[in-house]
Amino acid sequence: MERKNRPAVKSLPLLIGRKPIMEALESGAAMEKIFMLRSATGPEINTIKTLARNLNIPVSQVPVEKLDNLTKSQHQGVVAWASLLNYIDLQAGISHIVEQGQTPLFVLLDGITDVRNVGAIARSALCCGAQALILPTSHAASLTEEAVKASAGALHKILLCRIPSVPQAVDVLKLNGIQILGTQMKGSVPVYDADMTIPSCIVMGAEDTGISKDVLKRADVLIRIPMVTAFDSLNVSVATGMILYEAAKQRILEHK
The missing domain is CATH 3.30.1330.30 (Ribosomal protein L30/S12)
Known part of the structure; x- marks a missing residue:
């Protein structure tokens, strides 16, 4: 480290x-x-x-x-x-997206400290239509030049919402009618069966410990990425990209 x-x-x-x-x-x-x-x-x-x-x-x-x-x-x-980047209050970010007539699709990072993973997640999020990354002030990567480089500039284009804690972020999201999709290897719902056409926030946890217990309790749905083999260890940025692509696919198909 x-x-x-x-x-x-x-x-x-x-x-x-x-x-x-x-x-x-x-x-x-x-x-x-x-x-x-x-x-x-x-x-x-x-x-x-x-x-x-x-x-x-x-x-x-x-x-x-x-x-x-x-x-x-x-x-x-x-x-x-x-800071190299600008942050916005979470409630302000939610209000901005809703006022633009968009359906919220956010990514909440719970314990992800590797700057390259954060950068890669931002890149996938922007490409797949997510409007914001939510970052807690503790147990989170600092968004350095390395993170910006890994994001290919996406960190300059996506909303960055900073909030004191992940549970507090979850509470704010739920109060605004945004479903919380917790990610877990043993989640009960395959990612393709979760409805991501409605206002949603995908919570991604640290690779070693996953999402925190408080978030597991607060999540509306626990989703998983089904694996073909018994080797079920995905890099968190790769897993986030896979889930976000499913969200993008569902939203594109909904409007066809």
Whole structure:
């Protein structure tokens, strides 16, 4: 994991110091992540935490060695990665899609931390007609240049919705009448039998653990990709593409 994460540190511009980061947050600047010294205190630190929480920007409490590795400048206990991309509030994203007269098709990433997988998923999502990716602020990949490259630019064209937690995202989606399609190798419904012509959100989980237990409980349908052989391990980005293609096929056929 460390080997994969190293290039990401170099691929995002840095904001350094309490006042510059606080002012950037107050201006609404997009940020990918804030690293804060565990022992940092003071009114500016409190303001940064509040603004970050309101803007759904992840804050990671770290030891001083982490900050020193990010920059040789006087960081005052806080460093931020400026974002290469823009994010939108989930409810705003849902409202925008509905107002455009489109039927929502979203992808919610639950624990996917590999930037190349996220990029590949964004590429498939855009090609198959999904309008948005939903990303939690914790246990999620930072969208670096590597992710943008893997997406072939799709991350600049698809809506990116960031929300504090996956269960909270599920609750917001369900309140808006969007069905939750959880993915599981032992899901009860083959992907081709799930109705994806209605407003839907496909939840994709981490390759090692799958989607979280909270999401399994909240899902309206648990779908699976039937396999021809007993070898049932698919890369998460490949699996997402297969499911999204089924969604696209159903929606195309519906309008013929």
